[in-house]
Amino acid sequence: MIKLQIVGNLGKDCIVKEVNGKTVINFSVAHTERFKDATGALKERTTWVECAYWTDRTAIVPYLKKGQMVFAEGSPEADAYLNKDNQAAATLRMRVREVQLLGGRSDNNPGTTAAQPSNVATKIPQPVTSDTTEDTDDLPF
Numbered sequence: 001m002i003k004l005q006i007v008g009n010l011g012k013d014c015i016v017k018e019v020n021g022k023t024v025i026n027f028s029v030a031h032t033e034r035f036k037d038a039t040g041a042l043k044e045r046t047t048w049v050e051c052a053y054w055t056d057r058t059a060i061v062p063y064l065k066k067g068q069m070v071f072a073e074g075s076p077e078a079d080a081y082l083n084k085d086n087q088a089a090a091t092l093r094m095r096v097r098e099v100q101l102l103g104g105r106s107d108n109n110p111g112t113t114a115a116q117p118s119n120v121a122t123k124i125p126q127p128v129t130s131d132t133t134e135d136t137d138d139l140p141f
Helices: 058-063
Strands: 006-010 015-019 023-037 042-054 071-081 089-100
Touching: 006 042, 023 058, 023 071, 042 071, 058 089
Parallel strands: 042 089
Antiparallel strands: 006 023, 006 071, 015 023, 023 042, 071 089
16 A cells, blocks of 8 residues: 655635535645755755545535645655646646644634634544642642
8 A cells, every 4th residue: 555645734615515425525736846956056946635535524615725834644645747838747646544734824804813623523632631649738839
């Protein structure tokens, strides 16, 4: 199995479609890399990943808006083609298994970060708790 993980910003609002009775959420994620070339000049390269998230859990849809930072993980696919100038080009696609909102500014309220819906599954580490209670009177501090 090949796994692709990307952190980036959505290029536009997501599009929800019904295909053969199943729901697919389509969105594109841009990851911009900044680096210096051999001459020391600062360069920038953006990689776009077209994402298809086949799910019945559509509660995340209102939050998948242009500019929202996300983490997406899934299986990659690449399509090669000739562009309008007859030059070789490729498209990177991902069949998403998991998507997480990573904060960023909300379009409705630029002073706050985007809220995450409570019914969207994410892998957020939970604090470790002990099953036993300690008597704090015996502690030296």
